[in-house]
Amino acid sequence: FYERSLVIAGRRCGEAFRGRNLRGIDALALGHFGEDARSLFALLLGLAVGSFLNVVVHRLPRGESVAYPPSRCPQCGHRLGPWDLVPVLSYLALKGRCRYCARPISPRYPLVEALTGGLFLLASLFYPPGVEALLVFLFLAFLVALAFIDVDTFELPDPLTYGLLF
Numbered sequence: 001f002y003e004r005s006l007v008i009a010g011r012r013c014g015e016a017f018r019g020r021n022l023r024g025i026d027a028l029a030l031g032h033f034g035e036d037a038r039s040l041f042a043l044l045l046g047l048a049v050g051s052f053l054n055v056v057v058h059r060l061p062r063g064e065s066v067a068y069p070p071s072r073c074p075q076c077g078h079r080l081g082p083w084d085l086v087p088v089l090s091y092l093a094l095k096g097r098c099r100y101c102a103r104p105i106s107p108r109y110p111l112v113e114a115l116t117g118g119l120f121l122l123a124s125l126f127y128p129p130g131v132e133a134l135l136v137f138l139f140l141a142f143l144v145a146l147a148f149i150d151v152d153t154f155e156l157p158d159p160l161t162y163g164l165l166f
Contacts, residue, residue, distance in 0.1 A: 039124050042137075046120025047087035049141050050113035057112065057148040060157050076101035087113040108148070116144050139164070 055066050058074065071080045078100040084090050091110040098105055119140045127133035146160050 038129060039121055042124030043117045043121040045137070046117035047113050049120070049137070050116030050144070051085065051087045053116055053141060053145045053148075054109050054112050056145050056160075057152070060145075060159065061149055061153045061155070073098045073100060073103075074105070075103040087117070112144065112148060116141065119144070 052066075055071060059066050069079070071085055072078060073080065075098055078098070081099075084094070084099055088110045091105065091107075094105075096105055096107060097103065120137055123136045123140060124133065127136050142160055142164055146156055149160070150156055
């Protein structure tokens with residue numbers, strides 16, 4: 001039964017299999033693993049980019065630098081440590097509160113991270129790895145940042161809108 005199912009699966013994969021030659025199963029398994037790894041990578045990349053987009057959304061309308069100073073609590077201003085910056089998970093682990101002042105942190109921070117991660121994951125299902133996929137990721141990041149800044153200020157900042165004119 002097992003060999004027969006492998007042969008049937010092999011016929012679906014085309015040239016990877018010839019008759020009872022089952023070496024193509026490795027290619028079949030790696031193909032699925034490759035898709036899963038790409039999807040996972042896209043999700044993690046999206047979460048990390050979403051974390052940076054939170055900084056952009058918070059600081060750009062105020063005219064602050066997005067590079068310096070390092071991330072800090074929006075309530076007390078305390079510099080956040082590496083464990084406080086893990087996208088979505090640190091928010092859940094800290095129950096939505098600052099580790100240092102225990103005041104609540106807006107649920108918007110993990111929302112931006114999760115939204116960006118989900119969009120990158122979804123885009124990775126439609127675009128194979130390459131320049132086109134990176135441009136789609138970049139475009140999605142711009143759109144997320146613009147959308148949340150627009151919700152806050154009813155304005156679209158020039159540095160982001162000009163960036164979309166390429």
